[in-house]
Amino acid sequence: VPKKYQHKILFWGVLGAIVLRAIFIFAGIALIERFELMIYIFGSFLVFTGIKMGVQKETHIEPENNIILRIFKKFFPVTTQYDEGHFFTKKGAKRYATPMFIVLLVVESSDLVFAVDSIPAIIAVTRNPFIVFTSNIFAILGLRALYFALASFVDRFYYLKHALSVILVYVGVKMLVSHFYKIPTGLSLLIIILLLTLAVICSMLKETKEKRKGV
Numbered sequence: 001v002p003k004k005y006q007h008k009i010l011f012w013g014v015l016g017a018i019v020l021r022a023i024f025i026f027a028g029i030a031l032i033e034r035f036e037l038m039i040y041i042f043g044s045f046l047v048f049t050g051i052k053m054g055v056q057k058e059t060h061i062e063p064e065n066n067i068i069l070r071i072f073k074k075f076f077p078v079t080t081q082y083d084e085g086h087f088f089t090k091k092g093a094k095r096y097a098t099p100m101f102i103v104l105l106v107v108e109s110s111d112l113v114f115a116v117d118s119i120p121a122i123i124a125v126t127r128n129p130f131i132v133f134t135s136n137i138f139a140i141l142g143l144r145a146l147y148f149a150l151a152s153f154v155d156r157f158y159y160l161k162h163a164l165s166v167i168l169v170y171v172g173v174k175m176l177v178s179h180f181y182k183i184p185t186g187l188s189l190l191i192i193i194l195l196l197t198l199a200v201i202c203s204m205l206k207e208t209k210e211k212r213k214g215v
Contacts, residue, residue, distance in 0.1 A: 001103055005085045009100065010147060013107040014140055017115075020108065021136045024115045029129055036179075042120035043175030050168030053161060068109040069102065078102060121171045125185055158206050163199035167192055 001009055031038045079096040083089040087101040118139075122132050170191060174183050 001100070002082065005082065005100060006147075008085055009103055009107065012104055013111070016104070016108045017111045017140050018137055020112060021115055021119070021140070022133060024112075024119050025132050025136065026129060028119050028123055029127055029132065032123065032127065039175050039178060042123065043172045043178075045116075046120055046168050046172030046175065048172075050165045050170075050172060053168065054165035069105055072097070072102075072105060120175070121168065123175075125188065156207055157200060157203045159199040159202045160196075163195045167195055 028038075028042075032042070077094065077096045079089060079091070079098055081089070081098065082100060083098050085100055086098055087104065089096050089098055118136065119132070122135055126132060171188075174188060177183070
């Protein structure tokens with residue numbers, strides 16, 4: 001997406017994410033309050049996701065294979081022209097979706113995938129709907145503000161994926177043992193901060209080592 005249109009994608013992407021996250025959060029909390037078994041399902045899913053993330057090799061992402069995108073293209077024509085950043089354009093009597101809308105569709109569907117992980121993770125810390133919702137919103141808004149900075153150096157954090165996989169497994173285990181032992185929230189936050197800090201430091205050391213070898 002051309003840089004001059006990226007802010008618009010981010011704005012509508014964040015707005016859509018807020019609505020979708022609200023639905024997921026209140027549905028998830030309602031399920032846990034009605035069916036205690038859901039805490040074990042969420043916990044098991046996080047452990048599975050964490051292990052899968054840790055052992056999975058780097059894969060080439062192909063947005064055009066997104067299932068929601070493929071379904072949309074079957075029912076609505078798509079043009080390859082941006083048309084000054086509009087989501088839809090008209091050619092004759094026919095209306096077409098522009099690449100801007102396609103990107104937005106991919107962004108929103110991708111956020112749903114992340115929501116499946118992040119919402120059970122925060123529910124493991126608290127079931128207060130207000131805290132769960134606002135923490136998700138602050139995270140999304142913070143990421144929007146840092147997007148252009150993160151995009152330039154996120155690939156330099158080689159070990160971030162490994163740290164996130166360990167965090168997901170830890171949070172999943174925390175949910176699974178919640179009925180037998182309550183792990184203090186402060187301890188959990190400390191462990192998460194330490195893991196992320198360690199991943200960043202190790203990544204920086206690796207980059208420095210590779211630069212020295214290059215020299």
